[in-house]
Amino acid sequence: MANRHRVYLVPGFFGFTQMGDKESERIAYFQNVPRLLEQRFKERGIDARVHPVASAPSSGLEARARDVFREMARTANEDDAQLHLVGHSTGGLDARSVVSPRMAGEAPAFVKRVRSVVSIATPHYGTPLASFFHEGDVGKTMLRYLWLFTFLALQRKAMPFRTAALQACYWLVLRSEEAKLPPNLFNQIVRLTVDLSESERENLIRFFSQVGENQALIEDLMPVSMRAFNAHTADREDVRYGCVVTGAPLPTQTLRMLLTPDALLHGLFSFLYDKSAPLSRELQVPERTEAQSQALQDVLGRRFEARSDGIVPSRAQVWGQVLHVAVADHMDVMGHFDQPPEYISWLKSGAHFQEPQFQAMWDRVIDFTVGGAVTVHPGNQAERRVLADG
Template sequence: MATQHLVLVPGFFGFVNFGPLVYFAHVRELLESEFRARGSDVQVHRVRTHPVASLRQRARDLRDVIAVLPDDGPVHVVGHSTGGLDARLVTSPGVDLGPGEVERHAARVRSVISVCTPHRGSPLAGHLAGMIGEPLLRTVSILTVLFLRHGKVPAHLALRLARVLVGEGLLPNTPVHVVLQTLEREAAEALEKDCATEDERLSVADFMRELRTEPHLIPQLMPQALDLFNAGVSERPGVHYGSIVARCPAPNLRSQLRVSGGPYEHATHAFLQWLYRRATPLSPDFHVPFNEQQRGAMRAAWGALPTAADNDGMVPTASQVHGRILHVATADHLDVIGHLHDPFHKPAHHDWISSGSGFGHKSFAALWRDVAGAILENSGGPAPI
């Protein structure tokens, strides 16, 4: 059997592919093991995207990775969050990404699988596009790098972030954006001090430069912008499109009281509350009716269709549906790529945001087994996913 080339595309936290950091935590190892168990040869490739650059730039990054892959087998693209939009853009017939050929490379793609992708946008993007949102996004991005290095964010920084966002009344004389800018600077200093080599410090400097000079992505994730995206982007004949959809329990005061662990877990749960409340509702103007397969998959997993308020902490659940639903999960936006609470697994899984979703290693493995199964089903020629 031909080698299956599987390309993993990150969302707007794609910067974490520099150095030893891994965005798709444990995903590569699980997929390689699953393909071996099924007697298939796979090569997993990761894309180093520009973190907050435009969809067009990110799609060029993906195109450039596909362009240099060996020609000994088909290509399958799996995109988390914004990465799913990058994949759809690259495979859209006749797309113009600027300098460089697209068609020859896009023609190699056999399937596109999106994981918690905002196909119809996320209202959260509007909150991240303003005076408060930009320093918040940069701060969270830096804290994510620190998390991936150590399995936790420094507790004092997490607590300050939660206090700013949830307890804004505690800062009556200081504008929130000023406090966020201070927190951003402190987080950047903590990350710089954490670097052990000059190469790492240069990587951090490049990352910070990109965050400040290329903040084009977030406005493009607003529902109004994705409405235009969907009007111009079409599916490529012969490519199979599937999606992973998720929702997490709605965080509230009661769930905050149930959070186990210390100050860090409570702080990140408070942060999730802020995100969750701003990630919905998706206006009916941008909603696309579910087809029979999509309705059946979600009813089988949840007993009902998602409501307008359901989301994974960042993306409305209804916005994540595109093509055939391959897996339905009760999980938050980062659980699905391995950033989940499972300290006893070897190697340990670490949870960036404490959502109380109950999504553990068994659920994680089941999700990515379904991804592997869909890829193998589509490796021999056009057939429904």
């Protein structure tokens, strides 16, 4: 079955596959990605199946790797297809763990059939943002409050104030849609939670209970922790490793931006970008190859080392062959960008990442996973104009 393939999509932090039963209200991590991949495989005449993988949302890297083992086991043994792992953010680290010699002793036999690992916007050398949230247990406290809020919002017991608040939020969503304001993540969440089925309620409570119980992933993503991870997680010789690097424009707070409905969300992105601290001394990145550096410079400019996608510094995302460099924020490449109505941006970065860039990026991933090594896509050249070199 040399020409049969299975591609496993491994999510990052908060690693869910989708939330919500009703298609019109569903929130998916890999938004529109499986559909695009299946369409492209069909157009190319490739026998391939796409499998989004669920993992523990905020547990440590070891626990998440075992989750990937279990999820893959459901389908990997149905045939002897070649296997490929594509991980976004922390999912890229999970993918490296799964195929690493370090995990070989407990890895199922099918892991030997993994032929490629692609990491997308992955903090291979950590991110100072994790250090910020780890300091003083800021991140853990926020996640615990999120779990508590979700539990109170979703429990079965009737709460008039909660019901009234949700209905008020839903009214605001409807009015914003009537005014033809751009859809956003808030709209999606309100539509999902205002009228939950019993199974949706139970699934959400289960998911956020995991978040409340374990927040080890924050510490694992600190640069100092990633140095230890990399020292003990070697690449496998018979696996090809490629990466997609993302970098957003430096955030600006112009008067025009402050007067838009997305001003608050853009302010949040600016805060995250600052705390990701691309030039932090805490971030120790080894010397890149000439080809890797050239690929980043071609798209992000000569000062690419100062770039971030708002979560992960761009230079910390390089591992193996640089397949593609995108002017995008951390979630754009998962299909969460502003192009209503099919796409809704989760981060308001001003990257102007749209459908053509989305398709070009995933085409490069397909080239690499089902074929041999590739070079950076010529379409990257067009992105040079988006990020100023200054």
